[in-house]
Amino acid sequence: MASNNTLVVPQANAALQQLKYEVAQELGIQIPQDGYYGYMASRDTGAIGGHITRRLVQLAEQQLSGSARFGK
Template sequence: MAQNRNSNQLVVPQATAALDQMKFEVAQELGIAIPQDGYYGNMATRDAGSLGGFITRRLVQIAEQSLAGGTQ
């Protein structure tokens, strides 16, 4: 993928692969094509927002299940 110029830093850098995998899974569920070259400039803002929203929703769901002692 292209170089990430995002100023956000992961608390657990080893989670990068898992987050990328989740991004691809959610995009596939939504029918959004992820650019193979890593350049998101041609992606519609609506698609990028939907993707981010669903990823956030899924991360919150995983955290809630973890706190409740359940499994994914």
């Protein structure tokens, strides 16, 4: 079965990977070098995903508020 998770902007993948490692380091969570997350606790992977989402929303809000001020 093919995956439906296609990236709209493929170049963003590297930035998201970097963000994942930064957030994990900030939280003190070690990401497996082999890329297999099966041995990680769901709590840890959820914490990483939650922090990434918060940071992306914060960046989007900053961009929107900046464009709203200067777009008039």
